[in-house]
């Protein structure tokens with residue numbers, strides 16, 4: 678895989694570190710120094726690249742940039758409670774479960790789950806997203822509010838199909854496996870899409886990075902693997918989406934835009 682990273686000259690040292698990290702993950706990162714990265718620059722350079730600037734590392738395309746900015750989630754975390762969050766009831770976060778989030782993405786769901794008490798293994802297979810997550814975790818560890826939450830999150834660079842299969846072979850069990858696989862945009866309920874303000878900028882960029890006919894894993898096989906190692910498997914879906922792997926869940930929690938389907942493999 679190849680990727681371009683644009684950065685201002687003052688970030689040369691950080692670029693070098695980043696390039697070395699990407700090499701370890703088999704990504705060839707080409708650097709381009711530019712004078713100034715601002716909104717105008719991003720508009721005039723719409724192709725997908727990484728950018729390194731005062732906001733840290735971001736993915737940019739079509740005039741937008743995004744990063745799994747965990748610090749921006751702090752107000753949401755401050756409002757969150759075990760009672761108010763549907764995800765907390767679905768994953769029984771009050772019991773401080775061991776949890777594998779097998780589809781990390783930007784890690785926002787896991788950040789919330791770790792904040793509410795879970796011990797999280799966060800698995801992502803896309804190297805660009807994985808390095809973006811590593812950046813966010815380092816920043817979060819330096820933040821006084823996020824520090825302890827970030828420490829309850831372990832990042833794992835792997836394909837979860839393979840990772841979960843290994844755990845099955847090793848007879849390892851966890852309390853919860855959480856799945857939020859990509860859902861094809863073309864299948865989403867159009868009303869719901871409009872409500873979410875263009876599915877949010879972040880999701881648009883994720884969909885560009887993981888095209889449906891290429892990188893996207895719709896996660897059907899993950900459900901069966903997850904059921905073999907967890908007491909509880911929770912699947913996040915858009916509210917009107919079909920069931921993952923066409924399997925009827927044992928229980929559901931319904932929200933306005935999304936729902937959580939629960940599978941209890943051992944009854």
Ligand SMILES: C[S@@+](CC[C@H](N)C(=O)[O-])C[C@H]1O[C@@H](n2cnc3c(N)ncnc32)[C@H](O)[C@@H]1O
Pocket residue numbers: 779780781782783784785786787800801802803806835836837838857858859860887894895896
């Ligand atoms: C919809 S996003 C998850 C969003 C996430 N819940 C959040 O809060 O940001 C799905 C992510 O799962 C990852 N993914 C899908 N299949 C995977 C697999 N088999 N192994 C590891 N990661 C996977 C994709 O690369 C993508 O980043």
